Amino acid sequence: MGLFATCDLCDLHKNDSDGAFRVLPPVFRDFGGRSVFSGPVSTVKCHEDNTSVKAAVESPGNGRVLVVDGGGSLRRALVGGNLGAAAARNGWAGIVVDGCVRDIAELQQCDVGIRALALMPLPTERRVAGLVDVPVQIQGVWVRPGDWLYADADGIVVLAEPA
Numbered sequence: 001m002g003l004f005a006t007c008d009l010c011d012l013h014k015n016d017s018d019g020a021f022r023v024l025p026p027v028f029r030d031f032g033g034r035s036v037f038s039g040p041v042s043t044v045k046c047h048e049d050n051t052s053v054k055a056a057v058e059s060p061g062n063g064r065v066l067v068v069d070g071g072g073s074l075r076r077a078l079v080g081g082n083l084g085a086a087a088a089r090n091g092w093a094g095i096v097v098d099g100c101v102r103d104i105a106e107l108q109q110c111d112v113g114i115r116a117l118a119l120m121p122l123p124t125e126r127r128v129a130g131l132v133d134v135p136v137q138i139q140g141v142w143v144r145p146g147d148w149l150y151a152d153a154d155g156i157v158v159l160a161e162p163a
Contacts, residue, residue, distance in 0.1 A: 004038060006154045009163055020160035025139045028096065028156060031107045032084065032114030037065065037094035038150040041143055041158070045069040046130025048076040050083070056132065057083050061092030065113070065149045069136035070099025072117065076124045079114065081106025088112040094151060098138045113151055 006023075013021035042064045044052045056066050057079075066087070070078045079087075079095055081103030087095055087110065094113030100120035101107060107114050133145040141158070143149070148159045 004150050004152070004163055006150055006152050006157050009150060009157050009159070022141050022158040024141050024156040024158065026155055027117060027139060028115040029118065030114070031101050031104060031116055032094070032112050033108055033110045034094065034113040036152045037113030038148065039063045039065045039093035041065050041067050041145055041147045041149050042133055043067045043069065043136045043143065043145050044130050044132055045134055045136050046078065047071050048073055048124050049127055049130065050078045050124045051126040051128065052130040052132055053078050054083055054126070055129070057087040057090060057092060057095070059090065061087060061090050063091060063093050065094040065096065066092055067136060067138060067143050067149065068095065068097045068099065069138060070097055072139070073099050074118055074120060076100065076122055077102035077120045078124060079116070080123065084110035084112060084114060094149070096138070096149065096151070096156065115151060115156065
């Protein structure tokens with residue numbers, strides 16, 4: 001991962017009008033052991049069922065960022081300590097969850113970036129796999145597989161190509 005600052009990326013792309021540069025709303029909190037992360041995007045779309053999230057983080061991450069469209073649900077946690085540890089162990093750079101996470105003490109020990117809306121101790125029940133590597137809308141912003149995501153203390157930006 002090269003050095004970057006999301007503010008610098010915003011300064012550079014603030015007048016872009018082609019949709020290749022996007023900024024996620026400032027609603028995500030930092031829960032992981034890595035506060036700055038970036039990488040190519042892989043996506044999961046699921047609702048209160050983390051079957052596909054588990055499958056993703058248990059596969060080789062190769063420096064990617066998993067973007068999870070949980071529909072903004074605040075009722076179940078899509079990522080917990082075990083999945084955070086699997087993501088770190090398997091080489092994921094980060095996870096961004098449009099939904100909740102749990103096991104904060106464990107997540108903070110994982111060498112992976114983790115952003116989510118909130119904490120929720122209630123886990124999901126695994127019933128139905130979600131959609132994998134499809135375009136997702138995160139808080140009203142489109143994120144596509146193969147985009148590049150950059151996250152630091154100032155926010156999260158998405159580009160169609162690496163910066």
